[in-house]
Amino acid sequence: MDKNWSDKNKQMQKLLAREKTFKEGISTLLELREELFSQITQIVMTYPKQAFCQMPYPKASGFHNKTLAYSIWHIFRIEDIVAHEMIAEDRQILFSKKYDKSIGSPIITTGNELAGDEIVEFSKKLNITKLYKYASNAKDSTDRILQKLEYPDLKRRFDEDMYRKLQESGCISSDEKASNLIDYWCSKDVEGLIRMPFSRHWIMHIEAMLRIASRIRQLARKGIDPIAYCGLSCDHCFLGLYCGSCRTDYNVCSNATMSPDGVCPNVKCCREKGYDGCYECEELESCQKGFYVPSNDGANAAKAHCLYIRKYGKKELLKVQDRLHKKFDFEKTQEILGQDLKEGLKILENN
Ligand code: SF4
Ligand code: SF4
Secondary structure, three states, X not given: OOHHHHHHHHHHHHHHOOHHHHHHHHHHHHHHHHHHHHHHHHHHHHOOHHHHHOOOOOOOOOOXXXXXXXXXXXXXXXXXXXXXXXXXXXXXXXXXXOHHHHOOOOOOOOOOOOOHHHHHHHHHOOOHHXXXXXXXXXXXXXXXXXXXXXXXXXXXXXXXXXHHHHHHHOOOOOOHHHHHHHHHHHOOOHHHHHHOOOOHHHHHHHHHHHHHHHHHHHHHHOOOOOEOOOOXXXXXXXXXXXXXXXXXXXXXXXXXXXXOOOOOHHHHHHHHHOOOOHHHOOOHHHOOOHHHOOOOOOHHHHHHHHHHHHHHOHHHHHHHHHHXXXXXXXXXXXXXXXXXXXXXXXXXXXX
């Protein structure tokens, strides 16, 4: 488990356990949930729709043997049921905001009963934009419920009526892979439910989502030219861990994510002009588009890459970058090449 999240989770439980620090515990829980939710947001905002029904680890035994869409659905169906049916005893967000109609899901259950291809087929049916809105609404609604809790509420337990209500809700499948959920929830008090599902369950599934997302990105990059349109090397880029390259649909470079259509201006321009990259363009030196805006301190270093590619080719640039990374400890190429285009080229040529 991610150390930072695990530590925060432990600290939150400690704080919740004492009346004096209870409110601080709730604030820590909300902070942790915010941090975790930002991971989901990042994936939803930067991954193409087709990524959400891919299952890159179908045979794994951990939570990563799922899809991204399923993981979001599952986390928030469980949360919605527990927060609204059990703690607040009001209507679930799925129904009150009509997400049962708009997401396109053929089920209203938690999805525990699904496995393998069933998960993939299920995921293909979901509208990811609506699913994300549902997740976001469910999270905010749970946060409000948590904020209203008082210390004595932690010890509240659930009786047979609650057990029956959950069974009759149709939100938990009677399949053996799902039916123990009701037993589990009803065996806990509110404090127990805060641990699972409001914090630990999130951590486990979001970590699995990050693993799935990373694998999807790796697979997308396989066999793809590692030189970006702007001249940078994806193989040596500090964002390489997160970015699937601007030559795939998995580009998380801010030039792409901040563009209205999600496409980096350099990529768009090269495609329109039929160029393999900006190194083929006569306007390179004066260009101020995308990565080359004058305010970007890496603009001239990327252009120096382009000039080098023009003279020696992409393979040689990759070799120089390998050598530079062996010699120096740096993240961004401009830390070595500096801000001057000609100087940057000289440094590449001398290494
Ligand atoms: S940010 Fe640009 S150079 Fe870095 S990995 Fe993504 S596309 Fe490649
Ligand atoms: S005009 Fe600029 S962005 Fe477009 S291909 Fe030329 S160098 Fe690249």
